[in-house]
Amino acid sequence: MSRNSSLQKRLGIGLTLGATVLWLLGVAASGLVAQHEMNEVFDSALEETAQRILPLAVTDILNRESNTGNRTAPALKEHDEYLTYVVRDRQGNLLLQSHDADPGIFAALPREGFTNTSTHRIYGASAVSDTLYIEVAEPLAHRREAALEAGIALLVPLFVLIPVSLFGIWWVVRLSLRPVIEFQHSIEARGASDLSPVNKDRLPEEFEPTAVAVNRLLERLNRALDAERSFTANSAHELRTPLATALAKVQRLKTQLEDQHLKKNVVEVEQALRGLSTLSGKLLELAKAEGGxxxxxxxxxxxxxxxxxxxxxxxxxxxxxxxxxxxxxxxxxxxxxxxxxxxxxxxxxxxxxxxxxxxxxxxxxxxxxxxxxxxxxxxxxxxxxxxxxxxxxxxxxxxxxxxxxxxxxxxxxxxxxxxxxxxxxxxxxxxxxxxxxxxxxxxxxxxxx
Ligand SMILES: Nc1ncnc2c1ncn2[C@@H]1O[C@H](COP(=O)(O)OP(=O)(O)OP(=O)(O)O)[C@@H](O)[C@H]1O
Ligand SMILES: [Mg+2]
Known part of the structure; x- marks a missing residue:
């Protein structure tokens, strides 16, 4: 960015970038907190499900007449399962499973408490003196999807925030700089001969010292120019009378002289005096013209x-x-x-x-x-x-x-x-x-x- 680039542009881009970075950090932090909280809720739901299903499963298994009954719990209606479960004995023999359950995702022997596989979060609980085990599995992809959706929901406002912030900052800066731009125009608009003080009333506090310095400079310049003009005018004025007297004397002398050589010299002096007289007249005119x-x-x-x-x-x-x-x-x-x-x-x-x-x-x-x-x-x-x-x-x-x-x-x-x-x-x-x-x-x- 060039050092002379617009303040409005710099502030607009800088503040928007800052707000965006802060927002992204906020999104990351709240995403992590939300993920942690969601994991707790999901774990609790997993645990609750296992505790609820286990007594029903135990009753179902114990009421079977033979060991060869239906091992798959029937589904009342066709649906996709987020949570799947298996009920096994201590040796890992499958006694009951939910209709979508894949026994392959569970370990060979049942385990109590929470465990993670590469694809699933599993909770195990036991009953009937640790002879029956229920394990409920939930796909990790489900949790990742939930975390991703929460993250995206937090990111969406950013698409509104960036243009709104750019426009808002541009507008506020423009509004705040308006008196400064008016100040600049008031300096630009005045002619070279206008050295009156610039108006600093509406300027923001930060710019007041600049206006004061400009006014001080203008005042000094005005005084210096005034002094120069009055000196020129006074000198030209003071020279007029002696020049006129000298000219009159030289002209009289010219008429009195007989010697042609001397006369020629006097004519030269007369011309020089006329030149000086014209010059003092012009200097006086210039001083008046510049004085307003x-x-x-x-x-x-x-x-x-x-x-x-x-x-x-x-x-x-x-x-x-x-x-x-x-x-x-x-x-x-x-x-x-x-x-x-x-x-x-x-x-x-x-x-x-x-x-x-x-x-x-x-x-x-x-x-x-x-x-x-x-x-x-x-x-x-x-x-x-x-x-x-x-x-x-x-x-x-x-x-x-x-x-x-x-x-x-x-x-x-x-x-x-x-x-x-x-x-x-x-x-x-x-x-x-x-x-x-x-x-x-x-x-x-x-x-x-
Ligand atoms: N009408 C013109 N035609 C041609 N040249 C001009 C004309 N007016 C001005 N100039 C040129 O511009 C120069 C500056 O003019 P300016 O009137 O400032 O001074 P000046 O006529 O030489 O002297 P002064 O006006 O002080 O007696 C002149 O010396 C001349 O060379
Ligand atoms: Mg001239």
Missing amino acids: GALSQQPHDLVPILAMISRDFEPLAPGRIRLTVPDHKVNSLLDPDAFAILARNLIENAMKHGSVQQPVDVIMTDDGRMRVCNGGDIVPPDQLAVLRNRFSRHDTRAAGSGLGLAIADAIASGAGMTLHLRSPATGRADGFEVELNVTDAGRNPGPCT
Whole structure:
């Protein structure tokens, strides 16, 4: 049996086997006791029969006129005899026998008391000053048959006991384990961002320490993640002002410089500062996205927000974005700010990493499916699988820090949606596509709501 096999199966088989073995031992013990008791009863019946028949046989023999009378006791009705008897004198001469008796089974000379032959149990008694002997024989097969029938009668309940016990144990164990299975499902069902304590109220006592340990672990993890998020958010926030000041100063310096070589160096510093500023902005977005708040209390129409964000990108590459949205509302519980951050990152990626010769399709369908597709080189599946990790970037010449997809993914999973990345894009031979359904938001909410 594998170490991971089901507890229900193990208990069912183990307890049923145990009960069966105990029952068999019980059957063997009671069989032996029953056999002993039956032997006593049979012996007593044998003795009683001999004592009863002997006076009748003696009277019958003594009343015979000659020694040559009928030696076989007549049967009133044709029947099989369990008990047979012979009456003999001390020398072993046969004087009387029951009609089915076989004198061959008795010893040559009569004996008093109980004796066993290989086939019969015999009881002998004497009368008339030990001159006449009666011996009553009973076949041992008769006793064996009686013992066997008693044993079988005791074994029969076993055929009912085994299935009933298997089913009963399976059912009781299933019933007892139900809270444990619910506990397991409650852990499985929660999203990666749900670190709230698990409910241990209905758990059996034995499992309570596990639930306590799980809750303690979740609490520590939650605290560690909170600390990490607030550190990221605070650092990004604190960096904003000095970065903006430094950028402003560098820009002023750039205008004051005449020397082209120095000017080129200052432009490089300006670019580095811009990169840092974008990075701190993205870090702040990521900290917020991972901190929760991706769902709102009321549904909002996301179509105008998507249209507005697409328009914001329009000046960068006029006519490149092809926006397709339904002419009616698409309501979602996704927080509008969170949706704006998500959409901006996806469209920015498509514009930045996609082939500039090819358009970017931003599509929202009636049922809330949103797709952002662009042309460009195919991203291999192994790379595709890790792109949503923080700071993960595929072969690209565009500037960036590798946080955009991590932010989008954190918002999507925080709201209970799934972000699908595909390359090539659907309906194209190349390119990249991101798809999600905004109406899924809030259907499987975590504690970040
Ligand atoms: N629309 C896309 N087309 C092609 N490649 C993409 C697309 N979106 C993302 N990628 C690939 O995934 C990588 C990770 O994207 P992500 O948005 O996380 O980072 P980034 O855009 O490089 O930087 P950041 O978003 O932080 O400015 C990108 O570097 C790029 O290689
Ligand atoms: Mg990006």
